[in-house]
Amino acid sequence: MAGCASAEGQHWCCRRRARPTADRLREAWFSILGEQVIGATTLDLFAASGALGLEALSRGASRVDFVEVSKTSLAALRANVAALDVEARVRIHRADALAFVERLEARTFDIAFADPPYRTPAAEQLVARFRERPFARLLVVDHAARTALPGDETRRYGDAALTFCRAA
Secondary structure, eight states: OOSSSOOTTOOOOOOTTOOOOOHHHHHHHHHHHGGGGTTOEEEEETOTTOHHHHHHHHTTOSEEEEEEOOHHHHHHHHHHHHHHTOGGGEEEEESOHHHHHHTOOTTOEEEEEEOOOTTSSHHHHHHHHHHHSOSEEEEEEEEETTSOOOOSEEEEETTEEEEEEEOO
16 A cells, blocks of 8 residues: 555455456556545445555545455455554445445545446446436546446556546
8 A cells, every 4th residue: 555554464355256456556546536535535335355445544535435245355354454453434334336325325425436346237337326326526436448438537557447437
């Protein structure tokens, strides 16, 4: 992590669909966001081991809600949160990310991160739900570069892309 917390003891889940966000892509993500993260309430959807949300905390986010459905990933996430001693600034939800956002009020969060599995329609479905009722001021989705998402801005990094969607 580039912020004040250390990732040396970070645990990674070993399920096949887990694809920890590459360091280069994660660095690009937070370089683009810059100071918007400071003091922000954040949501990490499809959280897996929590790398994105934990990075946000290390860069000054006030809190993060993690949403993950996999038991294996949740165990790794809980271990990472404990290792970094950030339990007071974290809420962990065992839930399907798409179902979770359906229950949110508009603009519940400042920034939402999403790193859904590339081989599913989850990225497209998430952006569609965000357009219907934006649950954050900003949604950033990591997805396969070959998948076009309707966003305000898309940046490509090899086979991956980040699409930024701002609430209207």
